[in-house]
Amino acid sequence: SSPSLPSTERIDKDESAESPQLFGKSRYLRSDDVLINVNGSHVQSSVHSYTIENLIPSSKRYIRVRSCCKDKCTPGITTQVFTRPEQPVFFKVENVSMTAFAVQINPSTYNRFQVRYCNKYSSCKTLFTSGQATVSNLTPNSTYDVEFREGLKDVNGNVVLGPAARTRVSTLSLASCTHHITSPAGIITSPHYPDIYPNGVICSWLITTAVGEKINLVFEDFDLEYSSMCENDKLSVYDGYDSDAPLLATLCGYQALPISSSSSQLYMVFESDGELREKGFNVTHSTSCGGRVLASGFNEQRIYSHAKYGEAYYSNHYDCEWLIQAKAGRVRLRFVAFGVESCSKCKCDYVKVFDGDSASSSLVGFFCGYNLPKVVTSTSSSLLIQFHTDHGSTAKGFVFAYSAVQ
Incomplete structure (x- = not known):
């Protein structure tokens, strides 16, 4: 005859059972004791199993196993078990840059979250966070598969993870x-x-x-x-x-x-x-x-008095200054076109040319009117040109060409 099998009996509540002292303030979420009774003197299997059902998702349970004989029981062994969440974690990816992105995870009954990210050019990496984290040191212009899970770490360091929520993140290109x-x-x-x-x-x-x-x-x-x-x-x-x-x-x-x-x-x-x-x-x-320009070669380059030269007259209350410097040699200045308000002794609008890099250098040209000024060549490597307009009449402006000479 086959040996008798163990029978199980549910005891709805064990009033005499003491809560485990090992866990301090921790307590049972529910208290259900199960008795596995070994009958007779037959040889029994050393392994017995029981399925506990209808537990609360995302919860922690304490399990105590004791051996009893007649009216005496051993202290037993107690461990903790976590139930997984029913749904994947809800998260948001934000602030994606060339080398990083941020993760924001909604609050949960679980206190740890796993973030796992991979791309086809590198091995997968994993980090744990309490709710928000920055994933950094990524490769620009790359796509990463990202996986999020809720998790809890027990006293033994084991992590229980929930179902995965997945997304794909592309970092910005350079x-x-x-x-x-x-x-x-x-x-x-x-x-x-x-x-x-x-x-x-x-x-x-x-x-x-x-x-x-x-x-x-x-x-x-x-x-x-x-x-x-x-x-x-x-x-x-x-x-x-x-x-x-x-x-x-x-x-x-x-x-x-x-x-x-x-x-x-x-x-x-x-x-x-x-x-x-x-x-x-x-x-x-x-x-x-205005600004500083470099005469780097012997070919002429041109500068216009104002941005809309040829379309509109220059404006009132202009004060522009060009510093032309030769990379080697001297600076040669030639006016290609010239039209500046004509006024007695050029007291209204005018163009001044200085033989040097400042207004304290020698004045070698003072022009207004509509005649082309003479060609000016510096004695050093710099020429300074000033253009001033007042509140009165305006004109078409001017164009000058500059180059470096020996």
């Missing part, structure tokens, strides 16, 4: 935050402005205008993370084509003064780190006459 601006005026803003800018971003703007004009920046709004040396989030402004040009300013904090370039190019770089984030900036860029 090109998406690199800008070349050629319009004479406009607005530049930080990423996501007026919302908070993302962490881990590097954006650049190269502004280029016509030779003989300079670029002006006016900050309408400025709010970056403050640090004493601007070593965290910062906006760097360079007087030229790239970051090798002279540095005009490194800006952070909450205030920025107007900035002007000395030539027809200006380069800006915005960098944010992985810490605090602020609103960002809103800057207006415009162009005006």
Whole structure:
């Protein structure tokens, strides 16, 4: 005959059962004791199983196993078990940049969340968070498969995970935050402005205008993370084509003064780190006459008195200054066209030419009217040209050509 099998008997509540002292303030969510009774003297299996059903999802249960004989029971062994959540975690991905993205997870009965992210070029990585986290050190212009799970860690360090919620995140490309601006005026803003800018971003703007004009920046709004040396989030402004040009300013904090370039190019770089984030900036860029130009060869280059030369007369209250410098040799200046208000002794609108790099240098030309001025050649490597207009009549303006000569 086959050995008798163990029978089970449910006891709805064991009033005599003591709560485990091991877990201090912890308590049962429900109290159901199950008795597995071994009958007779037959040899019994050393393994007995019982399925506990109808538990609460996302909950913690304590299980105590004791051995009893007649009216005596051993203290038993107690462990804790976590039930999985029924639904995947609800989350939101935000502030995606070239190298990072942020994760915001809704509050839950679970206190730990697993974030696992992979792309086809690297191995998967996993991090745990209590509700929000920044995933960083990513590759620009890459797509990551991201998986989120609720989880709890028990006293033994084991983690119980819930069902996965999945999404796909694409980091920004380097090109998406690199800008070349050629319009004479406009607005530049930080990423996501007026919302908070993302962490881990590097954006650049190269502004280029016509030779003989300079670029002006006016900050309408400025709010970056403050640090004493601007070593965290910062906006760097360079007087030229790239970051090798002279540095005009490194800006952070909450205030920025107007900035002007000395030539027809200006380069800006915005960098944010992985810490605090602020609103960002809103800057207006415009162009005006004047600036520093380089006569780098013996071929002539031209500069116009104002941006709309040939379409409209120049404006009143102009004060423009061009510094022309020869890379080698001297500077030769030749007027191609000339039309400036004629006034006694050129007291109204006029053009002055100085043989040097400042207005304290020798005056070698003082012109107004409509006749082409004489050719001027510097005795050094620099010529300074000043153009002034008053409140009276205006005219078509002028065009001059410059070159380097021996």
